[in-house]
Amino acid sequence: MLLQARRRDDVEWVHGDLSTAAWDGEFDFAVMTGHAFQVLLTDEELRTAFAAIRRALKPGGRFGFDTRNPARRAWERWTPSNVWEAGEVRSWNDAGPFENGYVSFTTTYESPDWDAPRYSESTLRFLDVPSLNEFIDEAGLVVDEQYGYWDRSPVTADSPEIVTIVRRPLT
Numbered sequence: 001m002l003l004q005a006r007r008r009d010d011v012e013w014v015h016g017d018l019s020t021a022a023w024d025g026e027f028d029f030a031v032m033t034g035h036a037f038q039v040l041l042t043d044e045e046l047r048t049a050f051a052a053i054r055r056a057l058k059p060g061g062r063f064g065f066d067t068r069n070p071a072r073r074a075w076e077r078w079t080p081s082n083v084w085e086a087g088e089v090r091s092w093n094d095a096g097p098f099e100n101g102y103v104s105f106t107t108t109y110e111s112p113d114w115d116a117p118r119y120s121e122s123t124l125r126f127l128d129v130p131s132l133n134e135f136i137d138e139a140g141l142v143v144d145e146q147y148g149y150w151d152r153s154p155v156t157a158d159s160p161e162i163v164t165i166v167r168r169p170l171t
Contacts, residue, residue, distance in 0.1 A: 018049045023056035030056060032065040038124040041102070043135075050139035057168040062144060064165045069148065070126035071157040075103040088112055101126050129155055129162060141166040 005013050014021075030053060040046050053063050068074050078093035085091075088111050095105035104123040127135075129146065136143055144167045145152075148159025155162055 018052035021052045021056060023052075025055070025058045025061075027056050028058055028061050030061070030063045032063075035066060035068055035124070037065045037067045038126065039122075041123060041125050046135050047139065050135055050141060054139050054141055054168055059168055059170045062165055062167045063141070064163070066161050066163045067132070068124075068126060069155065069157075069159045069162050070098075070101070070128055072160050073098070074160065075105065078103075078105055080108075098126070101131075127162075132162060132164065136164070136166050140169070142169055 002013055002015055005011070040049055057063060075095040075098060078095035080092045080094055083090055083092045089109055090111070091107055091109045093105045093107050095103055097103075102123055102125055104121070107120045107122070109118040109120070133143055133146075143164060145163075145165040146155060147153060147161070147163040148155040149161050150163060153159065
């Protein structure tokens with residue numbers, strides 16, 4: 001993907017992760033999309049990410065990200081009976097149980113162009129709003145906005161998302 005992205009020369013593309021980022025007060029806004037936040041599995045990974053984001057933001061700068069709301073229990077629908085199709089590729093998930101805030105699952109991909117199915121194994125961490133906000137506060141960031149979906153509806157037990165915008169304080 002980075003090779004494709006580098007076709008644009010008006011953007012600085014960096015290969016790495018937040019644990020190696022050395023930005024210091026350079027950004028007005030940063031974003032993490034696609035539930036990528038949920039692959040930060042340990043408390044230490046979360047602390048490292050939030051510390052790096054705080055450093056990278058200018059004072060008053062903001063960071064937006066999304067994570068699935070654990071109260072909605074989305075993983076219960078990640079079953080082989082829920083098949084997605086994209087062109088000739090079919091895929092489905094097979095999720096294990098929700099244990100201590102984590103769900104592991106296998107995604108199976110099939111295509112008539114392949115000799116055999118392909119598999120991807122993943123684990124995601126689900127944090128509720130109070131737990132999430134504790135990490136944010138510990139990092140010295142402030143929650144500016146928090147929604148249950150992209151339409152800016154409030155977070156409820158039925159909300160599919162926790163969309164959060166945090167700010168680095170001015171001092």
